[in-house]
Amino acid sequence: MTWLPPAVAPVVLLLISNVFMTFAWYGHLKFTDRPLWLVVVASWGIAFVEYCFAVPANRWGHAAYSAAELKTMQEVITLSVFAVFSVLYLGERFTLNHMVGFALICAGAFFVFKGPLPT
Numbered sequence: 001m002t003w004l005p006p007a008v009a010p011v012v013l014l015l016i017s018n019v020f021m022t023f024a025w026y027g028h029l030k031f032t033d034r035p036l037w038l039v040v041v042a043s044w045g046i047a048f049v050e051y052c053f054a055v056p057a058n059r060w061g062h063a064a065y066s067a068a069e070l071k072t073m074q075e076v077i078t079l080s081v082f083a084v085f086s087v088l089y090l091g092e093r094f095t096l097n098h099m100v101g102f103a104l105i106c107a108g109a110f111f112v113f114k115g116p117l118p119t
Helices: 009-030 036-061 067-088 096-114
Strands: none
Touching: 009 036, 009 067, 036 067, 067 096
């Protein structure tokens, strides 16, 4: 399967996957002078590489996590990667509103991983 522990492999692979995904979806925003068809084709190429990491992450990760946990993990990783990307690559500001919104999403992720709440 992989040389990484089953609980760690999906995290690492989803992190790599999300770096490619973020460039595929948003990297072209710095190239607004290029034709749209060209950035779509380039994004497809980048997305293919993203899938090469995302699919094994979910296949192998399902041995250690539920599908809901994998999806939640992916969303939190996506937000984290995007926050760094938008500041460092796009030069956008990360505001308090962004921070509060992302923190609320992470709070939701906590409950997905926490397990059943007592009734």
